[in-house]
Amino acid sequence: xxxxxxxxxxxxxxxxxxxxxxxxxxxxxxxxxxxxxxxxxxxxxxxxxxxxxxxxxxxxxxxxxxxxxxxxxxxxxxxxxxxxxxxxxxxxxxxxxxxxxxxxxxxxxxxxxxxxxxxxxxxxxxxxxxxxxxxxxxxxxxxxxxxxxxxxxxxxxxxxxxxxxxxxxxxxxxxxxxxxxxxxxxxxxxxxxxxxxxxxxxxxxxxxxxxxxxxxxxxxxxxxxxxxxxxxxxxxxxxxxxxxxxxxxxxxxxxxxxxxxxxxxxxxxxxxxxxxxxxxxxxxxxxxxxxxxxxxxxxxxxxxxxxxxxxxxxxxxxxxxxxxxxxxxxxxxxxxxxxxxxxxxxxxxxxxxxxxxxxxxxxxxxxxxxxxxxxxxxxxxxxxxxxxx
Amino acid sequence: xxxxxxxxxxxxxxxxxxxxxxxxxxxxxxxxxxxxxxxxxxxxxxxxxxxxxxxxxxxxxxxxxxxxxxxxxxxxxxxxxxxxxxxxxxxxxxxxxxxxxxxxxxxxxxxxxxxxxxxxxxxxxxxxxxxxxxxxxxxxxxxxxxxxxxxxxxxxxxxxxxxxxxxxxxxxxxxxxx
Numbered sequence: 001x002x003x004x005x006x007x008x009x010x011x012x013x014x015x016x017x018x019x020x021x022x023x024x025x026x027x028x029x030x031x032x033x034x035x036x037x038x039x040x041x042x043x044x045x046x047x048x049x050x051x052x053x054x055x056x057x058x059x060x061x062x063x064x065x066x067x068x069x070x071x072x073x074x075x076x077x078x079x080x081x082x083x084x085x086x087x088x089x090x091x092x093x094x095x096x097x098x099x100x101x102x103x104x105x106x107x108x109x110x111x112x113x114x115x116x117x118x119x120x121x122x123x124x125x126x127x128x129x130x131x132x133x134x135x136x137x138x139x140x141x142x143x144x145x146x147x148x149x150x151x152x153x154x155x156x157x158x159x160x161x162x163x164x165x166x167x168x169x170x171x172x173x174x175x176x177x178x179x180x181x182x183x184x185x186x187x188x189x190x191x192x193x194x195x196x197x198x199x200x201x202x203x204x205x206x207x208x209x210x211x212x213x214x215x216x217x218x219x220x221x222x223x224x225x226x227x228x229x230x231x232x233x234x235x236x237x238x239x240x241x242x243x244x245x246x247x248x249x250x251x252x253x254x255x256x257x258x259x260x261x262x263x264x265x266x267x268x269x270x271x272x273x274x275x276x277x278x279x280x281x282x283x284x285x286x287x288x289x290x291x292x293x294x295x296x297x298x299x300x301x302x303x304x305x306x307x308x309x310x311x312x313x314x315x316x317x318x319x320x321x322x323x324x325x326x327x328x329x330x331x332x333x334x335x336x337x338x339x340x341x342x343x344x345x346x347x348x349x350x351x352x353x354x355x356x357x358x359x360x361x362x363x364x365x366x367x368x369x370x371x372x373x374x375x376x377x378x379x380x381x382x383x384x385x386x387x388x389x
Numbered sequence: 390x391x392x393x394x395x396x397x398x399x400x401x402x403x404x405x406x407x408x409x410x411x412x413x414x415x416x417x418x419x420x421x422x423x424x425x426x427x428x429x430x431x432x433x434x435x436x437x438x439x440x441x442x443x444x445x446x447x448x449x450x451x452x453x454x455x456x457x458x459x460x461x462x463x464x465x466x467x468x469x470x471x472x473x474x475x476x477x478x479x480x481x482x483x484x485x486x487x488x489x490x491x492x493x494x495x496x497x498x499x500x501x502x503x504x505x506x507x508x509x510x511x512x513x514x515x516x517x518x519x520x521x522x523x524x525x526x527x528x529x530x531x532x533x534x535x536x537x538x539x540x541x542x543x544x545x546x547x548x549x550x551x552x553x554x555x556x557x558x559x560x561x562x563x564x565x566x567x
Contacts, residue, residue, distance in 0.1 A: 005415050007424075117427075171450050175424035176411050269450055276448035357451040 004181050008172030009035035011140040011179060012079055012105040012165070015147025017042060018187040019103075021077035025054045025065040029084040030117050031169035032107040036079060059084040063091035070100035070162075071208055073199035075151065078102070081169060082109035082123045089127070095162045096131025096223060098209045101154035101194075102162040103147060108268070109169040110354040118355020119169035121267060121320040125296070125328050131223045133163040133230055134297040138253070138271050141179040142294075143167045145247060148182075152191050152237045158229040168269040170355060182245055190244050227298040234295060251300035253292035254307050256282065260289030262370055263311040263344075265333055267293045270319060270351075270358040277363035288367055293329065304336050313345040313374040315366050319352040326350065326381045347379040356385055391530050392453045393440040396472045397462035400432040402517030405543065406460070407438035409521060412539035413531040414442040422447045435470050442530060458528055459496075460520055461485060462503075467492050481527055485516050499527055501566045503558075510558040511551075518555045522562030533563055 006014065012035045016024060024043075026036045043053035056062050059080055066076045080088065085106055095102050108124050110116040121136075128134065135150060137143040143165065150163040167173060198206055212219065234251060242248040255275050257263065266274050271292040281288050291307050308314055314337075318327025325331075330348035337343050349366050352358045366384065373379055393410060397403030404425035411423030425438040439453040455475045464486035466472060473482055473494035480496035487502040501523045503516035511519075518540060525531050537556050544552050 003415075005412060005421065005423075170424070170426065175422055175450075176408060177422055178415060178420065272448050273450050279448075359451070360449075 002180070003178040005176045005178055006140060006181070007034060007174055007176055008137075008140045008143050008167045009033075009107065009174070010038050011143040012107075012147055012167070013038035013042070014181055015105075015144050015165075016077035017048060018182065018184060019075065019077070019148060019151045019191055020051075020193070021075050021103075022050060023052050023054065023066070023069040023074045023076045025056050025062040025069070025076070025078055027056050027059050027062050027080070027084060029059070029081045031109055031119075031173045032079045032081040032084070032105070034173065035105060035107065059087040060091060063088040063095065066102050066104075067091060067095050067098060067100060070095070070102050071098060071199065072201040073194065073196045075194040076102045077104070077147075079105040079107065081107045082111060085123045085127065086111065089130070092127055092130040092132060092162070094209060097219065099160040099223075099226065100162055101151070101160055103150045103154060104162070104164050105143070105147065106164050106166045107169045107173045108166055116354035117169070119171060119319075120353045120355070121166070121318075121328075124164065124166045125320050127164065128297060128328070131161060131227065132297065133159070133161055133227065134166065134295075135163065136166045136267050136294055136296060137172070138269060138292060138294070140172055140175070140177040141247075142249070143172065144179060144181065145241070145245070145249065148187060148190060149234070149237055149241060149249070151194075153230055153233050155194055155196070156230075156233045157197060159226050159233055161223070161226050161230065166268070171269040180245070186244050190240055230298050231295075231300055249294070251295050251303040252307055253294055255290040255292070257289040257291065257307055260287055261312045262286070262288040262367060262374070263308055263314045264288065264290045264363065264367065265293065265308075265314060265316045265329065266290060267296075267319065267329070270317070273358055273360055274317070274363045277360040277367070280360065281364060281367060286367065286371075299332065299336075301336050304333070305340065308333070308337060308344060309340055309342075311344045313347070313370050315370045316346060316348045317366065318348065318350050319358070321350050321353065321383075330381065345374055345377070345379050347373045348381040349384045350382070351384045353385055390447065390449070391442040392456045393442075393458045393460065393524075393530075394453045394456040395438045395440075395460045395462065396466050396470055397436055397438075397517065398432070398466070399427070399434045399436050401462045402515070403436050403438040403462060406462070406517040406521060407440050409518060409536065409539040409543050410440045410524070410531060412542055413521075413535035414440070416535045416538050417532065419443065420445060420447050422450075426452060435466060456480065458483060458524065458530075460524060462517060462520060464490060483520070483523055483527060485520055499523070499566070501562060503562055506561050506565065507558050510561055511554040515555065515558070519558040519562045522559040522564075523566040525559075526563045526566045533560060
């Protein structure tokens with residue numbers, strides 16, 4: 001397979017092109033802009049036959065239009081970032097509640113105020129409870145692969161929920177990396193055209209999203225069950241994906257976990273740097289490994305617990321913060337481990353807000369603090385960013 | 390791993406230069422990563438871009454703070470920005486300037502008047518591509534052939550004369566740089 005040098009934004013645009021999304025409502029925002037520019041250029045050049053590239057006046061309208069188009073059975077793609085994602089917020093719940101398999105790339109960027117253009121994960125994690133499936137890529141290849149897989153997963157009749165594919169702004173969105181771009185024929189084999197069983201279009205019209213009384217809780221329960229169903233579907237699609245594209249993904253990405261006494265839990269692009277640091281620390285004899293969270297919703301509790309249960313101590317590295325509480329994934333990891341017979345020590349570190357670089361030396365520093373915590377038998381919750389400022 | 394940092398001003402093509410180095414190294418079979426770092430930038434503001442080149446997959450990300458080569462597209466930037474940051478005595482600092490700039494660094498400082506070369510060959514001050522000829526001369530990390538391919542690839546939407554003029558400027562810069 002031929003490799004091509006593309007940015008994360010272009011990788012997401014390639015995903016939309018290869019899945020033959022028929023409707024792309026959009027509104028530009030840094031750092032997503034280049035994804036939409038790429039699709040705009042292809043649309044103008046006739047490279048997206050039969051696709052309506054629809055420029056809109058706000059992200060709220062973008063997601064509303066996406067809901068309408070998906071409800072009549074159209075395959076929809078869009079992309080946003082940060083404040084744009086927040087402006088979509090109320091409509092995200094509607095997309096999930098109406099069980100519409102929309103796929104959206106979010107190019108994560110910290111939230112205002114003050115203004116930052118650089119990445120952290122608060123925009124994405126703010127949508128955690130919206131009912132969407134939430135995936136987080138580590139590199140540009142995974143961005144493209146996740147978009148392809150997201151359609152197969154969301155359009156499965158057992159799921160029928162929208163999916164968000166997150167990538168870190170700048171670090172992936174504006175960075176060229178060599179990736180494999182599959183042929184249209186390969187993608188068509190993996191993902192046939194979208195032929196939904198239920199739509200509000202002609203034929204057998206149905207009602208979606210009406211006011212309900214006692215049934216409200218049933219709908220929410222169905223949303224939950226559908227999201228849990230996605231865990232099995234995510235694993236099922238890997239056989240076809242590997243057969244056609246030669247790559248395979250798991251619910252969680254484990255790195256040097258077999259004999260790891262210390263485990264770092266990460267998300268997104270900082271995982272790459274952390275893996276480099278782990279290789280160096282392994283040379284020094286430190287038994288450290290990494291667990292990268294790539295499926296955030298549905299929460300893969302068994303895969304996470306299975307990967308972490310033999311560790312002595314765990315550092316949850318959150319590139320986000322819930323003010324008044326701490327890192328967002330920190331308590332999720334603790335909850336996942338709470339009912340184990342033997343619980344590892346879990347420390348939490350908030351890092352990298354507003355794009356602050358996560359270097360190898362930072363990762364080593366966190367690992368050494370975790371060793372101190374293990375020796376003292378006392379976990380910590382630390383705002384690691386603040387030391388230099 | 391080989392690391393390059395480019396300092397320019399918004400509009401001078403620092404991002405494009407990084408992309409072309411990336412493409413050229415990619416063409417030579419290397420693993421590459423190139424990107425630009427900017428905030429609310431506008432024309433004239435100091436900007437940076439970066440390239441990493443390696444035989445194996447690249448596990449570093451973000452800002453390059455220990456470059457092997459720094460390229461400075463604008464000779465007034467050293468007054469504003471610490472362009473030599475992280476350069477060692479094995480490093481090269483390459484400045485677009487008619488005169489050798491006075492910069493405090495253990496690295497070898499080289500200058501080439503890419504602006505004049507660009508005006509002579511392209512007819513416009515397009516010195517971002519032009520400077521890459523000097524990079525090829527001093528570092529051998531990329532070849533002129535690979536650079537020519539990168540120019541054709543990256544400027545494929547431009548008229549043929551513009552592509553040829555850029556290639557000529559790169560070759561001229563390669564020849565005169567010393």
